[in-house]
Amino acid sequence: MLVALVDTRKDFEDLSSTYLLVAIAVFAVVALGCLFSLLRFRAGRRGSPSRGEEPAWLPFAYGGLLAAVIVVLLVLTFSAQDRISAKADRPGLRVDVTAAKWNWRFDYPAEGISQIGGDTRPTVLVVPSDTDVRFRMTSIDVIHSFWIPHVRFKRDAFPKRYTEFDLSFSGTGYHTAGRCAEFCGLKHDQMTFNVEVMSPADFRAWVARKRSEVP
């Protein structure tokens, strides 16, 4: 079965712009309603305040309108959720992620290589572009969270538990930042990693070079 690549960034951007539009529209309506009321119904104008009460149907009609908005938002949310939580039958690359206070380790089991950082040198996650990458993640101590803002995705890493998810990185050749997002103690703010996205050919060359370095 051919499944489209999980594209968390695109799904996020599409969904986010819809939600943002709805939010701005609602804010505008309420703000204008307040402004209009404060001007039109200010004290000192002629007449006494209205004694009108809410007609019984109003909350139900209005609740129905809100329910319709909810249905639209949730249909969009659920379909995006299904797309980004899909897993490929045959991922193009497997990366094992190990989080620890306060660093990251990335192992490539099929390639037999590992990326390990140091105190002053964040670990580099190297991935081929436009490829389904299957991450399998755990933590050796407390809860951490694997966040790559560029792909608009994070997932927590729990001790004694493996979490799997697929990501893909579109475009060729760029660096971006990743980091721990779940507060994990003293040096949480330094628990970063770098992401290097390569074209598949460059990635193969990088793997070969890495393997030749291993004694």
Added chain:
Amino acid sequence: MSTIAAPRGGSLMATLASTDHKRVALRVMATALLFFLAGGVLALLIRAELYSPGYQLVGQDRYNEIFSMHGSTMIYLFVVPLALAIGAYFVPLQVGAAEIALPRLALLGWWLLVGGGITMWMGWFTQNGPGDTGWTAFDPLSDANHSPGDGMYLWIFGVMLATVSGLLLATCVLGTVVRRRAPGMTMLRLPVFTWSMLVTCLLVIVGFPVLLVAMSLLFVEREWGGVFDGSGGPINYQNLFWFYGHPVVYVMFFPFVGAVGEVIATFSRRRFFGYRAHVGALLLFSALSTSVWAHHMFATGQVTVKYFSLMSTGLIIPAGIEYLDLLGTMWGGRIRFGVPMAFAVGFILQFLIGGLSGVYVASPPLDYHVHDSYFIVAHFHYTLFAGSLFAFFAAFYYWWPKVTGCFLRTGLGWLHFALLTIGANLTFFPMFFFGYDGMPRRVADYSSEFTDLNRASSIGAAFIALAVLAWIANVVVSVARRESAPADPWGGHTLEWATSSPPPRHNFSDPLPPIRSFAPLLDARQRASEERAG
């Protein structure tokens, strides 16, 4: 009756042991507001440290203690007790009761809050410092291996004492609504604010015991281990914590939206619009609020995200009805735009930003990115600070003449409002952007790309500090040079305005007016004007 245990006068004993619900509530409020100032100083330290990337003022270790104690202080020791104290003061008055139910229990609630606050803050004097695992203290970070030291124990005990305090105060307020209503005050004639307190108390009784369980288990985990090592693992702590943690969000919201409802109705000179819908919305809110806790846990990958997304997004319905009622009350009124009304409108618009960003993060694909980023910090500060705190100030300027018998100064009030509006938005709005762009919460250092917006945010915090000083100045001036307030300075709708300012020991010296709706004083005025006209 509690008259035996109520020494008269202003002696120290009277201050510490009076069971008059008004005095108990004022002491809880004063205690909560002291913790607000203390937590606010911590917030200023946070914003000072974040004025530039790198470590300059407090450094990594202290910073973690400071943000943890800021959040813990503001939630456990400030907003929750404040919300319940407003209820303990005004619910007996609004239902026409001479006394709160179980007054000695309410007094104990204040004592436990004082004890809990001191216990938590004593952590600063321990070797490893106070609790430093956020206001949430997730296991295993909060276990004995990862967070050794007495400060963490003191934090746990402090939270437990404050939580029991909240339970006791809520019990008293709830008991007053159930058992102490004046003749004629049926459940559907309870004032708007009292209904919001009633539902608040229900949520306290549902949620707070679960926090006590979570804290007890955390204590056992630290002492003997083995609690969160089972098949579920540490996620179980989060389930327990957020089962308290989401209802408490409404404990910190309902009383304030209820108070704003009173302010808007009074200042619009119009009966609160959609009373029954308001009651229904509160009940729907509270029903949903027990089924939304795992929206704090979408990024764990261990919860059924669609169910919790459905329930959380469903909160749009009760929230939308509350907004319809507030705007509907203004619509057609004759609005006096005084300081309480300004804060109330500030609440409506700013809380809306918090609410709409809440709809946004109720969508898991969006939450995966912004969760634990500054976007979330912006979201909940718009609900709690730019929302609930603005509503508190609306209530403060509205009810201060009732409580003290004197007016606050209008000029200082407008200065307070202007500074706080600038400060709140300048501090919290930029956080949406640098959070979205990738700055996580709970960090002392950050990438230099976020510097400019962080500076703006820190400057905003200085405006907030000035606003708080203007508020304190207003209180001091108003007490020092009293401008006496009558029993009903605003043309209020509810029974607290049918007694002297401040109310006597047993609240009402004159017979109560007839209670035929949730706004008995408005009824009386409307009848009088009809008689004049007819």
